[in-house]
Structure formats: C-alpha cells, structure tokens
Amino acid sequence: MPSTDTEAVRALPDRGLSAGGLPAERNGFVGRTAELARLLELLGTDRMITVTGPGGVGKTRLAVRAAARAAGDFEDGVCFLELSALRDPDLLPHTLAARLGLPEQDGRSRMGAVRRYLAGRRLLLVLDTCEHLVEACADLAWDLLREAPGLTVLATSRQPLNVAGEHHLPVPPLPVPEDAEGGGTRTAKTHPAKTGAARAGGAGDAVELFVQRARAARPGFRLTPANRADVVRLCRRLDGIPLAVELAAVRLRAVPLSELADRLEDRFRVLTGTRRGVLPRHQTLRTTIDWSHGLCDASERLVWARLSVFAGTFGLDDAREVCAFGELDGDEVVRGLVGLVEKSLVLRADDERGTRYRLLDMLREYGADRLEAMGGTETVRERHVRRHLALAQEFDAAFLTDGQVERYRAVRAAQADVRSALEHALARPELRRAAAALATALWGYWHIAGLHTEGRHWYAKVRSRYPAPVRERAWALAKSAYLGAFQADPAAADEARECAEIAGKLDDRRLTGRGLAYLNLSLTFRGRHEEAEEAARKALAMLEEAGDPVGLVTLETQIAYLRLLRGSVDSALEWCRRGLDRFPPDSEEAWVRGYLHYVWGAALFRRGAYERSAEVGALALDLKHSLGDAVGTAYCLELLGWLAAHERRHARTALLLGAADPLWKRAGARLGGTAIMERAHEDAARAARTALGAARYARYAAEAAARPLDDVVQEALTGAAFTPREPNRGLTERETEVALLVRDGLTNREIATRLTVSRRTVDSHVERILSKLAVASRTQVAEALPARPEGP
Template identity: 40%
Template sequence: MRDRQREDTPVAGNLPLELDAFVGRTAELAGLTEALGETRLVTVTGVGGVGKSRLAARAASRCAPSDGVWRVELAPVRDPACVDHAVVAALGLTDHTTRPARETLLSHLAERQLLLLLDGFEHLVDACAELVTELLCRAPGLKVLAVGRRPLSVQGEKLLPLTPLAEDEAVELFAARAALHGIQVAGDDDVRELCRRLDGIPLAVELAAGRLRALSPGQLLVRLDDRFRLLTRAGGDSPWRHRTLRTAIGWSHELCTPEERLLWARLSVFAGRFDLEAVEYVCSGHGLHADDVLDVLSELLAQSVVSREETDSGVRYRMLDTVRAYGADWLAATGDAERLRRRHRDWYLGLATWCELDWFSPRQAELAARVEAELPNLRSALEHCLSEPEEAHLGQLLAGSLWFCWAGCGRLSEGRHWLDQAVQLHSGHEQSRLKALWVLGYVAVLQGDTLAALAALHECREEAELSANPTATAYAEHRTGCLALVSDDMPRAETLLRSALARYQEIGELNSNVLMGQVELAMARAFQGDLEEAEVLCEDVHRVCEDHGERWARSYALYVLAYAAWREGDQGRARELLTDCLAAAHSFRDLLGSVLTVELLALVTATEGDAAEAAVLQGSADRMWPPVGLPLFGSAYFNAPHELCEAMTRERLGDERYEECVRAGALLDREAAVGRALRLGRPTATALEALPAPREPLRHSKVTLDMHEPAASPTRKGGETAG
C-alpha cells in the first residue's frame, strides 16, 4: 500500500468529499499517515468532538491502496448482528447466497489491497473487535483504520490518541468557520480566551463560531464563563475534557430558542442521515408546527448543530453522534422519546410502503437510491418493531414491503436476516406474517436454499388458504412455481405459474412481481421448445413495462426475447436485447440478471465467430457466480447455453487457449466485466491484452445441442457453489 498520493487525486472507494477547509493537525496527520504505512490496524481514539473522523478521513485520502479506501459509518448501527451487513453495504457488495455476511466479506477481501475505515465503533466494540481480528487474519492485503472513543483492544493494534487543537490552530479554525457565515474575526484576546476555555475541542469551537451572527466573541466568552462556573459548582467525576465538551454543547443548547431545543432533541431519533420530509413528519406537533420546521432546522444548520450534505438521493442532513446523544438525553428527559420512536417507525414504514407501490413505475432507479440512503433508518425501524411484541406485525409488514430492496437491489442476505426474525414472531396479524413468509420464500429461492424456500412457501400457502387470503395464496403459488423452474421441473413450473397468473388476474394484481411470473412462465415454455408462446408472453411484458416505465422486470423479459432471437438465428437482435438487459440489471445491482445475461452474451459472441471473446466472457461469468449461488442454479436447462458455448469455443480454440482466455476473463471484476460486455471499455493490462481474437465464423462446428432436451447431468468447470 503506498503511503501518499496527491490530495487532488480522487481515491477509489466511498470517502465523502470535504465541504469545508481542513484546519491544522499537520503533525497528527503526518503521524497517522506514517502509521498506516507501517501497521495493518491503527485506531484513532479521543473524546467526542475532538476531530477523530475528520483526521482519519483526511489521512485515508492520502493512502492509495489499489482497491480503494472504504468508510463504514457504525454510529447508526445499534444491533451488533448488523455490523457485518453494514460493512457489506459500505463496500457495495452484492451476495445472493445463504452464506453469512462475514463469509461474503472474507471472500471479497481475500486478495484485495484495501483500507477499511471503521468510524464510530465504540458502542459495538466486541462485535467490531471480532470482525477486525478475523478479517486481518484472513485478508493479508487489508488494512483497518478504526475511529472511536476507546481502543478495539486486539492484537497488533497501534493506538493514536488524538488531543484537542493547539491554541493557534483552534483560533484558526474559529476564524475559518466564522468566515463561512460571512464574519471576519481576528485572533484577538477574546477569541483566544474563548478557544482556551473550549479546550481546543474542534466541535466546541465550531459550535461557538456558529453563534457569531448574534453574539460577538466577547459576549460568547461571558456566557461561557457563566456556564463553566455552574459546572465547577456542580462538580462531577467525569474527565475534564468530557465535561468541557458537554458544557460547550450544553451552552450552545441553552442559547437555542425553545423551538430549536425541541427540534434538536427530536432529531436524535434518526439513525444516520435524514431528509426534510422525514423531519417535518416525525418532529412536528406538540409545540412545533410543521410549517415552522424548515426555519428552525435552518437555524440549527447555521449554529453547526446540524450539517447539510448533497447525496445521490438529494439533500440530506445529519448530526454528529456527540450532538445527537445530547439531544437524546433531553428527549428522554421530556418523556416524549417513545412517541417520537413511534413517529419515526411510522414514517419509515410509510416510506417502504410507498416505495413498494411506486416500484412499478419509471422511478425505480430513484427509489433504489432512496432506499439505499435510508437503510440506517429502516434498520432502526425494523429493530424497534421486532423487539416490541405489540409491534411485531409492523416489523413483518416492513420486512415484507422491502422485497424489492432485498430481491431487486442486491440485498438478499440482509433481507434474509430480517425476514427470518420476522416470521418467528406470531403477531396475531396474519396478513403481515403471510407477506413476510412469501417474501422469505422468494429470497430463499433466489439464494438457492430449496428447503427453506419450500418450508416458508408451504406454510404461507396453507395459512393463506385457511384464512381465505387470495393474495398470499397467489404469491406462494407463484414462488413455488419459480422454485420448480430453477429445479428443472418444467411441467410443474408451468402449471403453478399459470395458476398463479390466473389468480393475479382474478384479484386485479399487476406489478413487477406479476410480470416476473409471466417472464418465468415464458422461460418454462422456451425451455420446453415453445419459443412462439415465450415470445408472445415476453412481448406482452415488454409492452406493459413500457407503458408503466418499469425497467427491472423488463430486463428479464429482454433476456428471454434475446434467447429466442439467438435460437432463431438473429444474432444482431439478440446482442441488442442483451446489451439493454445487462445495462438495466447492472444499474440495479441485480447480480443474477447480470450474470445470466453475460452467459448468454458469451454464446451469442461465439455464434458470431469471436471464440476468444466468448471464452473471456465465460471466464468473467465464472467469477460472478459465487456471490449469486450455484452456477446456473445447477439446472440443466439454464446450463445448456453455457455448455454449448464452451463446446463451440473449445473446438475453435483448442483446450489450452480456451482455458487461457477463461483465466483472463476471471481476472475482471464485475465493473470491468460488465463494461467489456457492453463494449463501454476494456480492462486494464492483463494477460488478455496479448491474446489474439480471431473472428472466423464457426461454420464447421460439429457441436449441436437441443436446448429443450438438456443433458441429464451438466457439469461446470470452476462452478463451485458459494451457498
């Protein structure tokens, strides 16, 4: 891992952009950067508000591991069982299998050179210490930079305690932040004394600077003196700097208007970032009118209590954990905490319900980004519901309503975590539990967990029929048909899927799930040789998707249409359809749709005459399968295109060159593989660049394979299951 890189050079990973100037800390920054070059685990410790996160992010940005710097915000995570999922999410990983999130991390990190920044772990020390120990032992190219108020206390940890700013640096920071408010201050005696009184703690200094619109430095100093005298009389056993920060935050709190203090306290119910709409719903009422929320929030922004960020899902706000914790104490003191938690739960349950309904629309990409941004708050709402017996049905409904996130946006593993918990609870609200059951069955099907899928879907079907719930009956039957499809029982799949589609029509159900049922029926017909009906079914799906702006189910319809086009000898149309299909699947982080498409693109490429490129695509698909599950479901029908492609390209290239091309493809990560398949770019230097790419048509190939009469026991090279 190189120690430094130019500060204006983008760093691979997910470090946020700095929106204001980084002031001081020259020696500390050099020391931390040096430590990262020499040690695999460095922990920055210090009191809240001392600037640990900012220093760590700046030091991390000066490192340049080949696979990037990835920051994991752990402050919003409350359940230790969710730590691994939070790291998986921060790394942007997708895993469809039943393997634990820890195994996903180990598999991803095993051969990578990467810096992992774990920020705000102090309330999860045991879980984080265990995770870091195992990751460092099994991923030799990994380095970890941990940030918290206490050490992880694991072997090999190098500690860098962070002290407050020196006086000159504190004065410089005060002046820099004052300038953001259009106020120029000099380093006069009042400013210096104020920074001394604040003990050089950056958060305290920034809170003070946020008050300059109303008070001069001298007035701030007088008010702070009063606050410190009160603290001294009160005594206390806490460390002085902890009391200094609490005093500075409390002093800033006292300077707030009643409405500002009320909003500050109520904002503490949010986990991580939040948007204005959520604030207006959750925090209004009981002394704070909804129409006034924006003005009050703007004042908290001006005072540095709240910060504003631009994200892919729009403008969002956040509070530093220290400030949030202070607000949480006040909220508890008001006796209003439980009501606010219920308001928070209601908002995010409503958000999930709205997103589920709106998924069948042109806004799918927007919704995927929105749910991604809201995951910390959705997790918090799920934890709250599933830990309260009287709210279990709301947790079941929330976990079930997020099916599009679990199945459509590459979060099957986390979805399984919540759904397994939800269905264990008997809430007395059968409809909510039935929804969680069929979604659990769906997730288990996609993970290749046949026994769990059958158990959940069978229970859902039985309970739905007993309670005369036609919607749950239809979904259970549909997903059982999907399981039959990937298990090679095409007649049963066709029977169940036709029946489920009839039920959907009878109850007036039309959404992405219903369209996927129609696509799955088309697959069953295509695999049995009826390309004509398969095309009719998918053309209808395509038309409905175009009418509604739906892209996710549409991508699977394009896959079947491309398969039919290939069978009919129209390679140009097949490639056009697959390119469109792959672009959509990749944008949703849908690994299953992506890898199926790359497999079929390899066959189309071989048929067009480019055997070397086809073998490269097969190699890239082989690398993509482990986080999806059993390659091509272990299905003879789904496997047949791969077998045919391999036979064609081996005959054209010979075994040695074929394997060489496959190995070259396996060097491509998912982004590079998809980019190559879409012809958007080529991989960086690999053995692939030396390979010639003959394009003579395979006119004389002796290989034939009847696609609707697959071999009984297909084999795959390099196709071990990761489940």
C-alpha cells in the same frame, strides 16, 4: 433573498460526504502532524490499530486522512465502513460484505464470504465509530485478522476494542496557547508541548482551527493582536476539542468575538462552578453543546430533539412528517431546520435525490437525551416508523409502474432509517404489526439492491414475533422464500410451502398464490422443472382469482424462463408476450420488463433470429442498467456477448463477457449455475479464445472488467466496435526490472526496498507498466511478459 422556507434551506451551503470511498473532507485539516505521522507509521508495522478519544476530538478525520495517505501501500485498496447508523450487531458482517461488493445471492454465511474474500488480499479496513458495537467489532476484527494475513484494521472508537495485538493511539484535544502572547501551548497531559505554536498564528493548534472556521462563518475575519486574547481565552475554555471549537466559531455570524468569549466564560461558570482547572473532556464538549443549545430558540431546540430519531440522512418532507405535531407545525419545522443548518448543528448531505440533511453523532445523542427528558421519544419514534412504513408501502404498491427508479432511490437513501424503524417497531408490541408490514413492503427493494441476506434477516425476526400461523408470518415466509430462491437455498422451498399452507387455512387466495409462485421460482432455479410447472399451474389459478397483477406478471416472467430452460422456445416467447401485454406501450417500468426482454432475446437467440435478438437484448440491457440491477445487467451483457461470438466479433465477445464477470461475482454464480445457459457462455468464450489466443482474450476481458460499467453499457447499446488497447511493450530497462519483480509477486513496498528507491517511484513505474502492457492488474503482468527461461 429566497422566497420560501424551502428555497432558504436549499440555498444553504453543502457540507455533505462524497458518495462511496473515503468521506470527503468538508473543510481544511488542521494540525495533528505528530498523530498523523505516528498513525502512518503504525499502519506500516501493525495490523490492528484503534484510534481512541472522546467524542468530537477528531478521530474520524485523522483516520480518514491517514487512510488516504496510506492507500497506495494496500494493493487491494481501502474499505471504509461507517457504523454510527448501524444498531443491530447481527448485521455487521452483512454490512461489511455489502460494502465490499460480495455476493449477496449466496446462501452461505456472510462472515464466511468476507473471510474468503479477504484471505488473499492486501487491504486496509477502516471501522469508524465502533463504541456502540464494541463486542461485535472486536469479534469481527479478531476473526478477520486471523484468516486474512494481508489485512490491516484501523478502528475509531471512544474506547479500545481490546483485540489481541491491538495498538491504541489516543487522540488528545488540539493544543491551546498558554497565553495571548503565544509563549507556549497548553494541552492534555498526554500531548507534547508545541512551543511557539501560538506565536505563528496556529501551526496546528486550536487557535488555528478557530480562525479557519471563523473565516468560513464570517468572511474577512482574521487574527490580530487586538482580538488574540479573546480567541485564546475561548479556545482554552473549550479545552481544544475540535467539535467544540467549530461550534463556537459558527456563532460569529451573529455575535461579536469579545461578546462570544464572555458569554461562553459565563456559561462555563454557571454549569461547572468557579474552579478554573482543566475540565474532563466529555464535560467540556457536553457543556459546549449545552451552550450551543442555549443559543437556539425554542422551536430550534424542539426540532433538534425530534430530528434525533433519524439514523441517517433525511429530507424536508421527512422532517415535516416526523417532527410537525403539537407545538410545531410544518412551517415551524422548516424554519427550525434552517436555523440549525445555519448554526452548523445540522449538516447538508446532498445526494442524487437532492437536498438531504444529517446530524453529527454527538449532536444526535444530545438531541435524543433532550427528547427523552421531555418525554416525547415514543411519540416521535412511532411517527418515524409510520413515515418509513408509508415510504415502503408507496414503493411496493406502485412497484411496477412509472417512477420506479425514483421510488427505489428514495428507499435506498433512507436505508439506515428503514433499519432503525424496523428494529424499534419489532421491539414494541404495539408496533409489531407495522414492523411486519414494513418488512413485507420492502421485498422488491431488497431484491433490486441485492440485499437478499439482510431482507431474510428481518423476515426471520418477524417470524420470531409471530410463531402462530397468522397472516404476518405467512407474508414473511413468502418474501423470505422469494429472496432465498435467488440464493439457491433449499430452505426457500420449505418457506414457500409453509406460506401456502397458512394462507390456505386463512382462505387468502392472493397470499396462497404468492407462496406457490415463489415455490415455482425456487424449484426452477434448483432444476426441478416438473415440480416447478405444477407449482406454477396452481399459483396462476390463485393469482388470477385474487386479481393480483404484480404477482401474475412476476409469475409469467418465471414461467417464460422455465420454458426457455426446458427448450420450449415458442412457449417462452408466448409467456413473454403475455407479460409485456400487461404494460402500456409507453411504460417506464424497468425491472420486470427488463427480465421479460432478456428472456425474449435469449429465446430468439435459441431460435436463430440473431438480428432481432440483438435488438431485444439491447433494450433489456438499457432497462436493467437504468435501474441499477447488477445481476440483470450481467444477464444482458452475456446475451450480447453470445451474439457477438456468432458474428465472429471476438474482441467484442471478450469485452462483453469480461464486463459481466465482476457482476456475476457479486451474484455468487454466473447465470445462476444453469447448465443450458452456462454452455452458451462457454461456446462463445471458447470461440473468442481460439480466435484471439488465450492471453489476448484474458487481457481484453480484464480490461472490460476494469472499465466503468456505464462506458461498457453505452458501447454495447450502440453496437460500436470495441477498441481494446494493444500493448506497447517498449518498457524501459528500469520498467522491465520492476515488471519482473511484480511478476514474482513482490509488493510495491518490497520492490522499493529491493531497488533502493521510494515507494512512490515504484507506484509510477507500475502504472506505466500496466498501461504499456495493456493489462488491468498486477496479476496479468506475468501473462504479458515473456516466459521465464528454463533451468537455473
């Protein structure tokens, strides 16, 4: 037996979602054969489909299953966007852009970036849980469908989006047998009868679902003639709503089946009267959740209500900090959480940080209603804001110290709740100062995560609450200027100047210094080097007077880069040394030290100290990749690629520069568009292209871009020779025929129609063709095939 409450929680089963891609199915998929077939049919003919139905009916499960089945029909894949934790409609385009991996350091419209990205792609976009953002989702879908002819949108919502051309697919509850003997099924009027489903022990009906979940709750459970009547009675009372059936099945851990059916029958009589007709779907589910709530003890009910303020996943410490007050102490919160997980009312959602938890949307809404009814919402929400303010301030205060990676991951895991806390605090006058402090503390997170546009979105909201020249406004201007500099936004310099002006009036040396430092950064990126030097000189004096080590080392890194761009190699090396001397020899800090080592390595490259440059560049790459800093990793891969070109290791050059290419696309511009650095890139690429030939260079670069980044970085760090795949052109006659059609731009489905074969057969042919030709994508097949003959 677990010895502590914490161990008890960690011993509970994991029912979380997979990281990235489509959500993992936590348990077996039951029924929905007709609905799945119809949805797959619609995905092949329509471009806007909305799966509609009441909460708990299984819309998301159906959409995920269909998207997984249809993924092969979309050459550019599936993008799944889960929206339940998103409350601000203004962030919808940004959230989609981030999910697509689009450039964040781009000052242009995020919606414009999404349009441009999707315009030439064939992709399935799944918008899950749209009902609280109906207008925003409808506008997004309509806009994208007009601009991207290869896009298909699949939405799930409790109501249609009402977009032109939208096809609604209502999802009814699962069918329920008419009687215990299985003489037919009963379901919603819109659902065709499935005669004989009960006789077969399920065949996709509510009874089958109950039995499957009951076996998970109580191993050994099986459907028998003796217990069938109770199962049918229970499923009928729950009206076949999957979530309601699953909640009931979990109770078999503690209550015998016959008693469970009786209790539920009594519960419905009390809540809905004695009329035995079919209940409205929402009333059925609400009553079922009421019933599950009634089976919880007082502490579990209170914990459930207070946990409803969490928008995303949360940990044990989060639950204690937010929920433990008044009638509940920390131990009672943990015991209540254990009980809720055991009853499947709270789900495990483990991630890289360990054990995490989450509430399903319907159960979160129910808990929020209960919390509002008992009058505790504002207190719990304020504690939620304070908890995430403390998390962000801990990250910021120790930003450049050991444990940086772990603290960054902690904030990343709480991103949905950080958003929720910001939104709530900005709406409450008494919490606006907390909102400003929270936004200010998150600047480093937003930068490392590449969320520059979102960070500036929140800083703009803070400034709108503080129009007067006060400290909160100045800090919001400073941090927005820092993020904006990486987007090459000219407004960033104006924001930095206003910050410095306000800070000067407040006689705040640290804040003035930060404003001037971020002015230096903006001017450096825009090529205005003389003005950048002047801003740096003033900032340095202010930050030294204020004793701001984070501001100083960040500025020293910027000055080192500025001197490198100006050709002052010795000065750049001196500023790198100054910055690195601020850290102890055994420091584990990765962000600033990674950039300092990159500038150091690039300066050594400019000087001609190639061997030492490779050593320093490899250390910079290791630091940046360990943190997950994509742009910093790209800089380091570039440097190692230039060194490989100098050594005439041309395949290695092509592979390193190719691996950096998708990272640059995320950043918005290779090397920030800096002319000096761009020339170094072109010199290295030209040498490799000349030695290898244009086609082979392109093939090697594409191969590297398609490899897992971890693998490329590992090979780059060891200095091992890359071994690119050489093409095996031994295509069969059929593979040659398919390859020529791919070259001509036909999709797999079109090729299947042309050759009168199944699409799955074409999929297999294309995979073998890519392997034999040693190319990473369909677009490169044309380069690897012989040229088309001239003439007709």
